[in-house]
Amino acid sequence: MKLNLKIWRQENASEKGRLVDYQLDGVTTHMSFLEMMDMLNQQLIEKGERTIEFDHDCREGICGQCGMMINGRAHGPLANTTTCQLHMRSFKDGETIYVEPFRSSAFTVLRDLKVDRGSFDRIIQAGGFISAATGQAPEANSIPIAHETAEAAFDAAACIGCGACVATCKNSSAALFTAAKVVHLAILPQGKLETAKRVDAMVQQMDAEGFGHCSNTEACEVECPQGISVLHIARFNFLYHQSRLMSKT
Amino acid sequence: MNGLNANIPEGALEDKWSNFKEKAKLVNPANRQKMEVIVVGTGLAGASCAASLAEQGYRIKSFCFQDSARRAHSVAAQGGVNAAKNYKNDGDSVYRMFYDTIKGGDFRSREANVYRLAECSLALIDQSVAQGVPFAREYGGYLNNRSFGGVQVSRTFYARGQTGQQLLLGAYQALMRQESLGKVKTYTRHEMLDLVLIDGKAKGIITRDLVTGEIERHAADAVVLATGGYGKIYYLSTLAMGCNGSAIWRAHKKGALMSGVSWIQFHPTSLPQSGEQQSKLTLMSESLRNDGRIWVPLKDGEQREAGLIPEEERDYYLERRYPAFGNLSPRDISSRAAKERIDAGFGVGPMKNAVYLDFSRAIKAQGKAKIKEKYSNLFTMYEKITGINAYEQPMLISPAAHFTMGGLWVDYQLMTSIQGLFALGEANFSDHGANRLGANSLLQACVDGYFIAPYTIPNYLADELKAERIKTSHPAFDEAEAQVKAKLQQLMESKGNFSVDHFHKTLGKLLYDKCGLSRSKEGLQQAIEDIKALRNKFYTDLKITGDEHLNSELEKAGRVADYLELGELMCLDALQREESCGAHFREEYQTADGEAVRDDEHYAYVSAWEWKGENEQHVLHKEPLTFERVSLTVRSYK
Numbered sequence: 001m002k003l004n005l006k007i008w009r010q011e012n013a014s015e016k017g018r019l020v021d022y023q024l025d026g027v028t029t030h031m032s033f034l035e036m037m038d039m040l041n042q043q044l045i046e047k048g049e050r051t052i053e054f055d056h057d058c059r060e061g062i063c064g065q066c067g068m069m070i071n072g073r074a075h076g077p078l079a080n081t082t083t084c085q086l087h088m089r090s091f092k093d094g095e096t097i098y099v100e101p102f103r104s105s106a107f108t109v110l111r112d113l114k115v116d117r118g119s120f121d122r123i124i125q126a127g128g129f130i131s132a133a134t135g136q137a138p139e140a141n142s143i144p145i146a147h148e149t150a151e152a153a154f155d156a157a158a159c160i161g162c163g164a165c166v167a168t169c170k171n172s173s174a175a176l177f178t179a180a181k182v183v184h185l186a187i188l189p190q191g192k193l194e195t196a197k198r199v200d201a202m203v204q205q206m207d208a209e210g211f212g213h214c215s216n217t218e219a220c221e222v223e224c225p226q227g228i229s230v231l232h233i234a235r236f237n238f239l240y241h242q243s244r245l246m247s248k249t
Numbered sequence: 250m251n252g253l254n255a256n257i258p259e260g261a262l263e264d265k266w267s268n269f270k271e272k273a274k275l276v277n278p279a280n281r282q283k284m285e286v287i288v289v290g291t292g293l294a295g296a297s298c299a300a301s302l303a304e305q306g307y308r309i310k311s312f313c314f315q316d317s318a319r320r321a322h323s324v325a326a327q328g329g330v331n332a333a334k335n336y337k338n339d340g341d342s343v344y345r346m347f348y349d350t351i352k353g354g355d356f357r358s359r360e361a362n363v364y365r366l367a368e369c370s371l372a373l374i375d376q377s378v379a380q381g382v383p384f385a386r387e388y389g390g391y392l393n394n395r396s397f398g399g400v401q402v403s404r405t406f407y408a409r410g411q412t413g414q415q416l417l418l419g420a421y422q423a424l425m426r427q428e429s430l431g432k433v434k435t436y437t438r439h440e441m442l443d444l445v446l447i448d449g450k451a452k453g454i455i456t457r458d459l460v461t462g463e464i465e466r467h468a469a470d471a472v473v474l475a476t477g478g479y480g481k482i483y484y485l486s487t488l489a490m491g492c493n494g495s496a497i498w499r500a501h502k503k504g505a506l507m508s509g510v511s512w513i514q515f516h517p518t519s520l521p522q523s524g525e526q527q528s529k530l531t532l533m534s535e536s537l538r539n540d541g542r543i544w545v546p547l548k549d550g551e552q553r554e555a556g557l558i559p560e561e562e563r564d565y566y567l568e569r570r571y572p573a574f575g576n577l578s579p580r581d582i583s584s585r586a587a588k589e590r591i592d593a594g595f596g597v598g599p600m601k602n603a604v605y606l607d608f609s610r611a612i613k614a615q616g617k618a619k620i621k622e623k624y625s626n627l628f629t630m631y632e633k634i635t636g637i638n639a640y641e642q643p644m645l646i647s648p649a650a651h652f653t654m655g656g657l658w659v660d661y662q663l664m665t666s667i668q669g670l671f672a673l674g675e676a677n678f679s680d681h682g683a684n685r686l687g688a689n690s691l692l693q694a695c696v697d698g699y700f701i702a703p704y705t706i707p708n709y710l711a712d713e714l715k716a717e718r719i720k721t722s723h724p725a726f727d728e729a730e731a732q733v734k735a736k737l738q739q740l741m742e743s744k745g746n747f748s749v750d751h752f753h754k755t756l757g758k759l760l761y762d763k764c765g766l767s768r769s770k771e772g773l774q775q776a777i778e779d780i781k782a783l784r785n786k787f788y789t790d791l792k793i794t795g796d797e798h799l800n801s802e803l804e805k806a807g808r809v810a811d812y813l814e815l816g817e818l819m820c821l822d823a824l825q826r827e828e829s830c831g832a833h834f835r836e837e838y839q840t841a842d843g844e845a846v847r848d849d850e851h852y853a854y855v856s857a858w859e860w861k862g863e864n865e866q867h868v869l870h871k872e873p874l875t876f877e878r879v880s881l882t883v884r885s886y887k
Contacts, residue, residue: 002331004434012798028524033525038750045748051802059491059529061630062414063320078633087631110460111799114316118437121317125429130381134301134699137372137379141336144390153383157415161319170559184381191381209549238824 001027001088004096005040007052013108019098029089033076034059034066036088055112061085061225064160067099067167074164074223082162082225087199104169106209108175119209120177126205127198128181130191143189152240156184158226159204165220171212176220178206180228186239196243203240253506253857253872256660257361262878269661273704274711279855281306283718284710285727287454287469287497288312289441292321293413293420294458294674295475295692297698300423302706303432310467311424311435312456314491314804316863318435319421320478321487323462323694326413327627328397329405329849330691330774332370337394342400343367348879350689352401353579354654354682355831355847355880357509357855361661366680366689369696374406375701380419384408397687398535398659399579399886405688410626416691426509439465440804442733443724444472444503444670449501451670452719453726455733462798464737468722470713471669471706474500475698478653478675480513482812482819483765484703484757486650487519487532494809494815497657498674506666506857508678508695509655510815511823513675514685514832515766517543517583519649521603530649531634533606533627535687538576540611540620541644543567543583545595545604550768555597555605555643566590574886581684581832582886584648588766589843591647598645607643652690654681654832655822658872662705666857669713673697678855683831688696740806742798745790749805752787756780756809756816764820769836771823776816782815818858820865825869843871849881 010017024040034056041051056066067082067243070076076086091097099113108114125201145153157180165176181201185191191198216232221230276284284307288299291313299311333346346367351358354571374392378384384406385393394403408415419802427433438459445453445468453468479494480486501507518537519530546553547564566586568575578586587604596602612620617640621628631639657665657672659679665672674694681689763776787810793802828837830852838846844876855872 028526031526032524032528035528038528039526042748042750045792045794045802048792048794050800052799053799057315057320057491058322058325059490060325060531061633062411063315063322063489064317064324065315065320077561081633085630087634087636114799117316121319121428121435123439124422129426130379131424131426132376133304133374134297134423134703135428139374140334140374140378141391143378145386146390147386147388150383152387154379154411154415156410157381157383157408157418160414161317178537184383188381188383190379192421227790 001029001091001093003027003091006096006098008100009052009112010109012111017109020214024120027088029087031088032059033086033088034084052113053111056084056167059084060200062160064162067102067164069102069167071098074102074168077227078223080225082228102163104166104172104211106172106211107163107166117161119211120161120163120174122209123178123202123205126196128185130185131194132190145189149187153184153188156180156228156232159228160225162225164223164225166211168213168219168223170217170219173214174206174209174211174213175214175233175236176228176230178202179232181220182236182239185231195239196246199236199239199243204222228247253870255359255872257359257663258661262360262364265361266368268783270704273708276707276711276714280714282308284308284714285310285469286471286473287467288473288475288707289437289454290321290475290477290676291318291424291476292475292674293417293422293694294676294698295321295473296417296420296424297695298473298475298673298702299433300420300427301699303427305703305707305816309427310469311431311433311438312441313435313437314459316437318424318437318799319418321417322492322630323417325532326691327410327532328536329395329407329412329688329854330373330416330695331397331688332374332406332692333367333404334371334374334421337403339402339611342402345402346370346404349400350680351682351685351879352884353686355884356682356849356853356876357830357874358680358682360876360878362679366696367700368699370692372700373692373695377416378420380423382408384841390459395536395539396577398538398577398583399574399686404843407536410536410624413691416695419756442499442807443729444500445729446503446667447723447725450668453721455726455729460799461794462800464733466726466730468719468721468726470710471671473671473673473702474657474676476676478656479812479815480650480653482757482816483650483761484754485522485530487530487851490528493811495808495811497672498811498815500667500670501655502860503667504860505667505670506658506859507655507818508614508658508855508857509683510656511764511819512683512832513650513689514580514652514654515584515648516651517580517587517648518606518646519651521598521600521645521647523600526859528722532649532651533631533644533646534660535580537606537624537627540623541576541606541608542610543576545590545597549594550590555607564590564595571886578886579684580687582851585766585834587648603645603647606683606783608639609643610818612640616713618729633668645843650761650765652685652687654678654683658855662722663701663706665704666708669709671702673702683833719725736807737797737803740759740791740803740810741793743788743791743793745792747790748792749802749809752783752791753805753809753812756812759783759814761818764823767834767836768823770824773820776820780813780817780820787813821867822856822858826852828854847883853881
């Protein structure tokens, strides 16, 4: 395959970026999208040019480090897939492909396609945990958890923190990311006790980071590599209102 | 250097860990906040250690090269974590788990360490559940288990095919909690480039900020390396692209001994290579072998599609060769058996480099829905990568470099041969011997971080309390920083013709052929010469573009420079050990039917290698392995 690539290049957070044209020949259909990018980078090295910086690590769809807007879609044309799991068989010979970073005012572009998602870590720091120090745990089977509850908790906990939900949202909302963690912990008996405090703190942090509000377009669910349901946002809103209503102040 | 005394506590095997804990020195709560510990790596071992020490009151600096602590490669472990809970009432016990692990490791690990691993497995499940890890449950609400390779009980706890992710998120969240409490400071996108020693003790590290390129100094009272394994040395592996051996290698060059260096596990159920540009071999969890049957065609030159080959013309070679364990034979044996069939010309797939993993019988017996519930994410991933629906056709699988049993030599307290330098998880050599059992790696990483280091590191710190707190203005930091900068400059200034990846791929191919699933004296000797030549070429003909700020090529170059030295030691280690054990299969030492021949009389020891300087020969130290409880047997799974 031969491709026309228009790729976002930006020196650093303070300088302006732009799309740069590249032609790439010899791409095969079973290559992954990132292997196509590797191939382009090898050609740039041969020409003595700086390579295109992009985030990636596990290349098996679980670490959440990769992520690009490909032809305007987070992680490219397939639904519920990470960029690393996208293969060139999803593109046509001669196609023009636009590659840009995940954009949000809460994700600073570091260089080219690499962005800083430290805001996600700070949302978790605000309350995305169960306060159980090492050594405090009771025998694991002492609190039975229904099969369906464990499975539902898993569905929410599966989030890989890639940021596709934010990048695809017209409001740059982190509602799906935050909801997934809030719901995962709220439906387990171990995490239930801290729900009100947790949801309040995480929402405050989400706002402080500059993420927008959710207006229920449900675009996030389409791009989420783990297919996390927007129903979690509804549950999250419910828990948030409950915490406001039940708080003493 | 504290020599090779493993410092095993007194007492019967069952009492050693309790005996140690009872006598371990403590630091007064008020004094803990005065002491600082650096933890490099935020995988299961690093994050759990950092969080647990912070909970005790120590100040922690936590480093990772990824953009978030949650991305460390523990996240990718699929199948599960072992614990001797005996919830299935199928004959499991701490002793049974200890025995399975020591036998699985081909009797090349320490009895005391392995027993402690099994003992601490019980508390780990409790801890993870308390953190909110959504393990699989039965309908009554109790925890479920499945079976894994190399054992005859069901002791593996799992969260679908994402157990590593869920355990890691538990540890990561504990770490983030400590960060919010001001006890931990995390440094993401930072890479450790050197260890700083003062009076022979580990007192700090030099890091590079991967965004700005700045070189930074960090001082502490102890340093923990939990930086994972170096299987990425083969280039094509199941590891993440950034996995590397640089932190442990640079500690090695400062005096820490390396052990079991060539013991690298090839996972039997990875996806095969499909092209030249390929960067990674994706793992399919070993748990698939609970329901999948492995086979190749019986007939030479078979051209038919898998579904058209009748039952009697299929060779279920694991069931044939190892009837007692069948498709759940241990990883080293399964991988070697696959290689044997592929090399004999019975490989399947477009490059004839794979074997079939077939679910048709399980789907018929249990229904598609049940198989889907157990493995849906794996089947989906398989289809995304290959375009093949594995509910209808068998998967194509092949062995791939996966886990390094070797690493930094550590004593019973997980301290390396450098005082104050600890190595946890896959970065150390300790518990798996020459072959790791499935679902024991998550376990070891967690046990090291949650339950061992929080006793042994304070035991060390108690004696350091009176020592002066080190400042980063100490001359030892000047020296280390100058060396790091000189090395980076040397790499940036290389103006040759070949990219870093070229050297990495060349080294990987060389090691796969000569120091991979099987090894021979001639092959290893040749490989050592070839690696030396490749290393010389690297320094004269490397080409790096870009600047000294954010530059992935420069990051990779540093890691490959280390691999080019580590690879040579791997070959030396494999050459010196004239026996076959676990993952180390020397062609000269096998039975007539191709089974490994161990030599307990001459090689029942841990090899620990000492760095003597650039272009100097490594020196071998031996830690004898004495077995008081188990008798050494031929490891048979027939």
